[in-house]
Every structure is written in structure tokens, then in C-alpha cells.
Amino acid sequence: MDSSPPSDIFLLAQVPYVGASVRQVEHVLSLLRGRSGKLVDLGSGDGRIVLAAHRRGLRPAVGYELNPWLVGLARFYAWRAGCAGSVCYHRKDLWKVSLRDCHNVSVFLAPSVLPLLEGKLQAELPEGARVVSGRFPLPTWQPVAVVGEGLDRVWAYDIHSGGPAGQAAPAPSSALVPRAPDPQAG
Ligand SMILES: C[S@@+](CC[C@H](N)C(=O)[O-])C[C@H]1O[C@@H](n2cnc3c(N)ncnc32)[C@H](O)[C@@H]1O
Incomplete structure (x- = not known):
């Protein structure tokens, strides 16, 4: 069996490019407000x-993207906005970057990769970090907040010490969702 790592083309086919909608971006920012x-x-x-x-x-603000054309476009938009020296776009495989110093993470990826991503986030993110996931929720984590409807919906998750964030409860259409009480807590 071939045990070589998947090629960039394979990875890109798994998660094709679709830009976040204007509302989706607003929801991401609203869930990161005050951070x-x-x-x-x-x-x-x-x-x-x-x-x-x-x-x-939110600084530094960093993007990891495998598609070199999109990295070039992102750098062009940053230059046009006068932010060329302040934001960073790296042409890197997201599975190979360390997230140990990231307190705020945004993802908008295909549902097929989200179970694997949960493991990476849980293993690497520091306590107190927040993850926001656009359009598709993380499959087993309990969101602390959900905003938006349909394709614009965004879920927020907080990283706590002591293991995974728990099983996800069904989310209401657009609401703040309090974390379920820990039955082990006194
Ligand atoms: C659905 S798009 C989201 C783009 C952007 N985050 C947004 O919200 O507008 C997913 C992006 O992930 C990129 N991608 C897929 N697999 C990747 C990987 N292994 N490493 C880095 N980027 C990847 C794709 O090229 C695509 O641009």
C-alpha cells in the first residue's frame, strides 16, 4: 500500500475554494469580538x-493556504488595502502548521476533514483559544455560540483543559448556546 503523504492536488480537491459570504465574515468577526x-x-x-x-x-493575522494563486491574490488585496506589511499569508499545508500559539482560529472547510481537524485543534491549541467554523460545525464539539442562518451560519468553540469539548447538542437557528453543565463538576 502507498503510504506517501497526499499530494497538494489531492488536498485541494478535498476542500475546494469557496469564499466566505459577506455575512459569514461578519458572523466570524462577531464571534471573535472583544478577543x-x-x-x-x-x-x-x-x-x-x-x-x-x-x-x-486581531494581530498578528495569518492565513495558511495551499493554492499559490489564492495566496498571491490575498497578498494583492492586502497590498491594495494598505496592509501588506501587517497581514501574513503563507503557502502552507494547514495540516503541517503548528497552532500552539494561536488564540483565535477560523476555519471554513469541507465536512469530510472536520473530524480530523478536531483532533489537531484539541491537541495543539492553548487553553482559552476560540475556534470559529463557518458553514459547517465541528462534528462532535459543543458550540458556545452560533450565529447566522443557512450558508452564512458560524459556530464558535472554546478550548478548555481536560479533554475534548464534548458532544454537540442540536443548535437553534440563530442564538447563543450556553455550554452544557459538566455533570462531574461539584
Ligand atoms: C472553503 S475555502 C475557504 C476560504 C476562506 N477561508 C474564506 O472563508 O473565504 C477553503 C480553502 O482551503 C484551502 N485548502 C484546502 N486544503 C488545504 C490545506 N491542506 N492546506 C491549506 N489550505 C487548504 C482551499 O484551497 C480553499 O482556498
Whole structure:
């Protein structure tokens, strides 16, 4: 059996490029409101989320994207916006970057890769980090908040010490969802 790592073409076919809608970007930002520190968009496309987050004060704002054309486009948009020196776009495989210093993570990826992504996020993110997932929820985590409808919906998750974030409960259409109480807690 071939045990070589998947090629970039294979990875890109698994998660094709679709830009976040204007509302989706607004929802991502609303779920990151009041937060500070590093923001990373995993699969940053043309960089719209990174640029918007940088403008809201999340710094450094970094995008990892495998498609070199999209990395070039993102850099062009950043230059056009006068932010060329302040935002960073790297042509890198998101599965190979370390997230250990990331306090804010945005993802808009295909549902097929989200189970694997949960493991990476849980293993690498520091306590207190927040993950926002656009259009598709993380399959087993419990969201702390959900905003938007349909294709624009975005889920937020907080990283806590002591293991996985728990099984997801069905989310209402557009609402803040409190974390379920921990039955082990006193
Ligand atoms: C659905 S698009 C989202 C783009 C952007 N985050 C947005 O919200 O507008 C997913 C992006 O992930 C990129 N991608 C897919 N697999 C990747 C990988 N292994 N490493 C880095 N980027 C990847 C794709 O090229 C695509 O641009």
C-alpha cells in the first residue's frame, strides 16, 4: 500500500475554494469580538477573513493556504488595502502548521476533514483559544455560540483543559448556546 503523504492536488480537491459570504465574515468577526492576539485562518483562500480580522485588531493575522494563486491574490488585496506589511499569508499545508500559539482560529472547510481537524485543534491549541467554523460545525464539539442562518451560519468553540469539548447538542437557528453543565463538576 502507498503510504506517501497526499499530494497538494489531492488536498485541494478535498476542500475546494469557496469564499466566505459577506455575512459569514461578519458572523466570524462577531464571534471573535472583544478577543485579542493571534488570528489564523486555516485555508485562507483570497484572505478576506484574515484582512477583516486584522482590521478589527486581531494581530498578528495569518492565513495558511495551499493554492499559490489564492495566496498571491490575498497578498494583492492586502497590498491594495494598505496592509501588506501587517497581514501574513503563507503557502502552507494547514495540516503541517503548528497552532500552539494561536488564540483565535477560523476555519471554513469541507465536512469530510472536520473530524480530523478536531483532533489537531484539541491537541495543539492553548487553553482559552476560540475556534470559529463557518458553514459547517465541528462534528462532535459543543458550540458556545452560533450565529447566522443557512450558508452564512458560524459556530464558535472554546478550548478548555481536560479533554475534548464534548458532544454537540442540536443548535437553534440563530442564538447563543450556553455550554452544557459538566455533570462531574461539584
Ligand atoms: C472553503 S475555502 C475557504 C476560504 C476562506 N477561508 C474564506 O472563508 O473565504 C477553503 C480553502 O482551503 C484551502 N485548502 C484546502 N486544503 C488545504 C490545506 N491542506 N492546506 C491549506 N489550505 C487548504 C482551499 O484551497 C480553499 O482556498
